[in-house]
Amino acid sequence: MRVNQSIDDLVQIQPAPPPGDASRNPVEQLLGLQVDRRTAVAMAGTALAAGAGLLNAAFNPFGTAESKEKAKLEWAEFFQGNFRLMSSDEKQDTVRRLERLYEMESGKSIRVSADGPRERVLYGYAFNVSRCEGYMDCVRACVQENNQDRSSNMAYIRIHEHEKGEINFEHASDDFYHQVPAAGHFYIGTQCYHCQNPPCTKVCPTQATWMEPDGIVVVDYNWCIGCRYCMAACPYDARRFNWSDPSVPEEELNPNQHYLGNRMRKKGVVEKCTFCIQRSRNGKSPACVEACPTGARIFGNLLDPDSEIRWVLANKKVFRLKEDLGTEPKLWYFMD
Amino acid sequence: MATQPLITDPVTASPASWGAPLAALREFVVDAVDEATHGSRAYHLWMATLTLIMCCGAYAYSTQLSTGLAVTGMHDHVSWGLYISNFTFLVGVAAAAVVLVLPTYVLHDVAFKKAVLIGEAMAVAAVVMAIGFVVVDVGGPARLWHVTPMIGVFNWPQSLLAWDIVVLNVYLIINVTVPFYILFSHYRNREPDPRFYVPAMLMSILWAVSLHLVTAFLFAGLAARPHWNNALMGPRFLATAFTAGPALMILVLQVISKQTAYKIRTETIAKMALVVTVAAQITVVMTISEMFKEFYFPTHHSMSSQYLFFGLDGHHALRPWIWTAIGIIVLATAILSIHKLRRNPWTLNVACVLLFIGILIEKGLGTVVPGFIPENWGKIHEYVPTSTELVVSAGIWAGGAFLFTILAKVGVAVELGQIRVSPANSGPGDRA
Ligand code: SF4
Ligand code: SF4
Numbered sequence: 001m002r003v004n005q006s007i008d009d010l011v012q013i014q015p016a017p018p019p020g021d022a023s024r025n026p027v028e029q030l031l032g033l034q035v036d037r038r039t040a041v042a043m044a045g046t047a048l049a050a051g052a053g054l055l056n057a058a059f060n061p062f063g064t065a066e067s068k069e070k071a072k073l074e075w076a077e078f079f080q081g082n083f084r085l086m087s088s089d090e091k092q093d094t095v096r097r098l099e100r101l102y103e104m105e106s107g108k109s110i111r112v113s114a115d116g117p118r119e120r121v122l123y124g125y126a127f128n129v130s131r132c133e134g135y136m137d138c139v140r141a142c143v144q145e146n147n148q149d150r151s152s153n154m155a156y157i158r159i160h161e162h163e164k165g166e167i168n169f170e171h172a173s174d175d176f177y178h179q180v181p182a183a184g185h186f187y188i189g190t191q192c193y194h195c196q197n198p199p200c201t202k203v204c205p206t207q208a209t210w211m212e213p214d215g216i217v218v219v220d221y222n223w224c225i226g227c228r229y230c231m232a233a234c235p236y237d238a239r240r241f242n243w244s245d246p247s248v249p250e251e252e253l254n255p256n257q258h259y260l261g262n263r264m265r266k267k268g269v270v271e272k273c274t275f276c277i278q279r280s281r282n283g284k285s286p287a288c289v290e291a292c293p294t295g296a297r298i299f300g301n302l303l304d305p306d307s308e309i310r311w312v313l314a315n316k317k318v319f320r321l322k323e324d325l326g327t328e329p330k331l332w333y334f335m336d
Numbered sequence: 337m338a339t340q341p342l343i344t345d346p347v348t349a350s351p352a353s354w355g356a357p358l359a360a361l362r363e364f365v366v367d368a369v370d371e372a373t374h375g376s377r378a379y380h381l382w383m384a385t386l387t388l389i390m391c392c393g394a395y396a397y398s399t400q401l402s403t404g405l406a407v408t409g410m411h412d413h414v415s416w417g418l419y420i421s422n423f424t425f426l427v428g429v430a431a432a433a434v435v436l437v438l439p440t441y442v443l444h445d446v447a448f449k450k451a452v453l454i455g456e457a458m459a460v461a462a463v464v465m466a467i468g469f470v471v472v473d474v475g476g477p478a479r480l481w482h483v484t485p486m487i488g489v490f491n492w493p494q495s496l497l498a499w500d501i502v503v504l505n506v507y508l509i510i511n512v513t514v515p516f517y518i519l520f521s522h523y524r525n526r527e528p529d530p531r532f533y534v535p536a537m538l539m540s541i542l543w544a545v546s547l548h549l550v551t552a553f554l555f556a557g558l559a560a561r562p563h564w565n566n567a568l569m570g571p572r573f574l575a576t577a578f579t580a581g582p583a584l585m586i587l588v589l590q591v592i593s594k595q596t597a598y599k600i601r602t603e604t605i606a607k608m609a610l611v612v613t614v615a616a617q618i619t620v621v622m623t624i625s626e627m628f629k630e631f632y633f634p635t636h637h638s639m640s641s642q643y644l645f646f647g648l649d650g651h652h653a654l655r656p657w658i659w660t661a662i663g664i665i666v667l668a669t670a671i672l673s674i675h676k677l678r679r680n681p682w683t684l685n686v687a688c689v690l691l692f693i694g695i696l697i698e699k700g701l702g703t704v705v706p707g708f709i710p711e712n713w714g715k716i717h718e719y720v721p722t723s724t725e726l727v728v729s730a731g732i733w734a735g736g737a738f739l740f741t742i743l744a745k746v747g748v749a750v751e752l753g754q755i756r757v758s759p760a761n762s763g764p765g766d767r768a
């Protein structure tokens with residue numbers, strides 16, 4: 001049974017309680033946090049597993065004010081609820097906390113947005129098979145824009161080099177190192193299709209991944225437990241797992257982030273393409289669309305009859321991959 | 337053996353009615369710990385070996401915790417490996433307790449009465465191991481409170497994993513409480529009340545079947561993986577469960593019969609052997625039917641089977657494993673199908689060992705892993721477990737064996753009357 005969390009169920013940072021306030025439980029008194037009973041149970045239950053070190057830092061009389069603040073923030077982060085169920089105030093608290101934590105860790109400041117979906121928007125994408133020449137500028141732009149782990153060469157987009165005469169992914173190569181376009185070949189890119197009927201979100205035991213009202217399938221990296229059931233359920237190899245701590249060189253970090261998008265992930269969680277939610281919700285196109293030198297990639301609002309994507313759907317003979325599965329991808333392919 | 341009651345509820349009960357059971361409970365715990373920590377040299381050696389393996393497993397797990405799951409052989413293409421394979425197999429072993437429970441409580445077959453406690457202990461150990469394998473498999477074990485009903489956000493009834501969490505835990509609770517109640521009653525020289533334990537046991541039968549079906553559905557529900565997405569998955573899981581589980585039980589019951597004064601009747605073993613035989617025969621039929629479908633007219637959906645049985649594009653890491661598994665399952669089924677050989681303890685044991693190993697391989701490397709190979713776009717990325725994964729898995733198995741040994745030893749001691757409540761704590765109404 002799904003349990004709806006009410007607003008007060010979630011941890012909020014509050015000013016320190018007046019001294020000697022006996023009505024609050026000891027955890028609250030020590031931390032200056034407002035917690036309800038259920039959260040307190042969760043806290044007590046998991047404190048041993050995760051919080052002993054943090055608590056130690058928080059109450060260490062010799063710790064600096066900053067180390068105490070950091071421990072408090074990390075503690076609050078650990079017990080934050082599912083992002084989707086947060087009030088907008090809580091969402092703001094959450095992203096401010098992330099910004100502050102990053103600043104304390106690296107000395108650099110980032111902006112983490114919690115912007116919600118725009119009104120009357122449903123994003124769609126089209127890929128022009130005739131235009132793609134396999135340059136992979138999209139892949140590079142995506143990795144950079146989305147702060148993907150460099151140590152494991154993570155990439156959301158795959159470009160498959162097909163021999164002319166058939167569309168058969170089993171025979172195509174996504175691992176080519178030669179000059180492109182190669183004679184006698186054509187290219188098809190795959191990535192998350194933001195299925196309108198996504199099997200990946202259905203299987204998640206914690207609702208850590210879901211489809212937003214604007215059609216983007218997102219993951220709350222703080223709520224994901226890393227069971228990887230969604231990876232097994234996705235028919236398009238769209239999801240990536242952080243098998244170890246992801247790393248991005250400081251100078252390459254994209255500081256314009258979104259909570260559901262390109263903010264830094266931790267090890268042990270799943271991530272994926274978000275149509276560059278940090279850009280698209282600002283009215284921009286995803287990085288791959290902008291980076292493509294041949295104009296093979298088209299992005300827009302499916303609900304806007306004047307959008308380019310609607311023009312493509314109306315005027316080109318489009319198709320989708322693995323239609324038989326009924327996933328209703330919002331990424332169409334077409335040819336000139 | 338203090339007679340002082342621990343807690344008394346002044347409103348609902350008089351000290352006399354609550355005090356005695358509580359004092360007896362305290363005495364029971366003391367006696368049980370005493371029983372578990374004393375034994376022959378062989379017993380201590382066995383437990384010490386298990387402890388050593390558990391420590392190695394804990395160390396390996398600590399490296400996995402600090403580095404991440406990158407220390408395993410899994411990757412983005414084969415994102416479940418040895419851990420989930422073991423989980424799947426152990427759920428089957430747990431469900432197999434029903435083979436003893438059903439005849440004992442429903443058919444009132446006295447032949448099974450003594451074995452049923454051992455079967456339940458095995459179910460408890462198997463469920464605990466299965467949960468252990470899920471815990472070591474997830475990327476964020478500290479965040480597991482997110483799937484606790486009432487505290488986290490539970491995606492029920494959508495997610496089959498959420499279902500599995502429910503059925504596993506309820507099954508564990510039933511299999512802990514009922515045998516505990518029966519043992520504790522015997523410990524206090526009382527007859528357990530059938531009005532309580534019979535309905536609970538009937539529920540456990542239902543639960544055992546759904547436990548394994550739900551686990552099969554967890555795989556069968558994924559249209560993305562044609563190797564799993566077939567209707568035979570559930571029935572096949574049940575058939576293999578009722579093969580491997582009772583096979584293991586036959587072996588364990590004989591060990592207990594040898595090592596203790598708790599004698600299991602040969603009739604029990606013979607009846608269980610019959611169950612194993614029929615289940616193994618059904619397993620073989622299902623394997624043949626599956627292979628026919630995959631290979632008579634191979635399609636894109638047969639690629640995983642192609643890879644599994646014959647190799648694909650020069651990759652064939654699983655081929656030797658699956659043929660070994662099939663070979664020994666067929667051989668063992670043949671042995672068991674011949675009455676003379678099934679009744680001979682020696683050949684029976686050989687067949688049981690073969691079946692256990694064969695199905696362990698078939699469920700893991702033959703079912704879970706090939707579901708991911710080839711990956712969604714047809715490329716082959718193989719999977720080989722690392723030593724860390726093997727050591728962690730061995731640690732969990734050792735933990736399960738450790739738990740089972742303690743449960744069985746205490747249970748046997750109570751049943752044999754070796755540990756019993758002291759007269760001072762036996763309370764009013766004692767018939768002894
Ligand atoms: S492509 Fe995969 S990850 Fe993306 S929405 Fe569809 S099923 Fe989910
Ligand atoms: S890995 Fe994370 S997002 Fe995927 S199913 Fe598990 S909890 Fe949900």
